[in-house]
Amino acid sequence: MAAKPKLYYFRGRGRMESIRWLLAAAGVEFEEEFLEKREQYEKLEKDGHLLFGQVPLVEMDGMMLTQTRAILSYLAAKYNLYGKDLKERLRIDMYVDGTLDLLTMIAQARFKSPEEKEENFALIVKKAKTRYLQVFEKILKDHGEDFLVGNKFSWADVQLIEAILMVEELSASVLSDFPLLKAFKTRISDISTIKKFLQPGSQRKPPPDQHYVDVVRHILQF
Incomplete structure (x- = not known):
């Protein structure tokens, strides 16, 4: 059995939320590792996982995927959500x-x-x-x-x-x-996978609050 995709991001929406939506729509279960300290981010950089020094980062299919648009395109094609031609x-x-x-x-x-x-x-x-x-x-x-x-x-x-x-x-x-x-x-x-993602307790994230903003600012140092 293939490992679940693992998402590395802050505990909030940001650029990762569209990735969560697409995986959920495809009915794919995924795990998340939330970045809450600067050291976690630095380790991902040191290990060479952040191609351009940025998250989102998705680990799946034996690869470390970066760049939001590229990740979304890959998922859409993989799960047959990218048209017929x-x-x-x-x-x-x-x-x-x-x-x-x-x-x-x-x-x-x-x-x-x-x-x-x-x-x-x-x-x-x-x-x-x-x-x-x-x-x-x-x-x-x-x-x-x-x-x-x-x-x-x-x-x-x-x-x-x-x-x-x-x-x-x-x-x-x-x-x-x-x-x-x-x-x-x-x-x-009303589509079953979307309906499930919209239910309380799903991995859909709420609107960002000040704590989320502060954590992101601290980790990314801006």
Whole structure:
């Protein structure tokens, strides 16, 4: 029996959360080692595991995987969530890159001062509605299918539901003008692996608090 993937990251969302989502969506159990001290991070560097001196780090299939986008691409391909051909893969990549931009904005805003944070969150919600959600609403309307690409559950769907739920944490009514995305959210949330990941006690992480921010700042020294 193959060993479970092992995730090395802070005890919070950050760049690892999309990796957790994708593994969970594929029904893959994984272990986590949380970085809580600078020494843990330095040891990973000293052992040569951090290719560019960065986490996330995922240990699986006899490899130490780094760089978020590369890890996600590998997982999507490995677990058949990456389309049936190059054209579908291209569409998945485009949609994923868009939602990654949105997720990155939210993650970075958590490290701002309280005043800047609120201002950033308001701007993110505005951008989410005009630049991202509007686009995905049109995609669903234009092809009339249940999923974003090829009428089959894919990485693009996983990352969009993650992004929707994160934006809803900032504004509960953000989907009020997007009926197809509302239905998409309900539909995807009811997929068994996703439903399990959304249950209390799963390895899904809560919104970052000040303790998480302080630990990350201490370990990464910024």
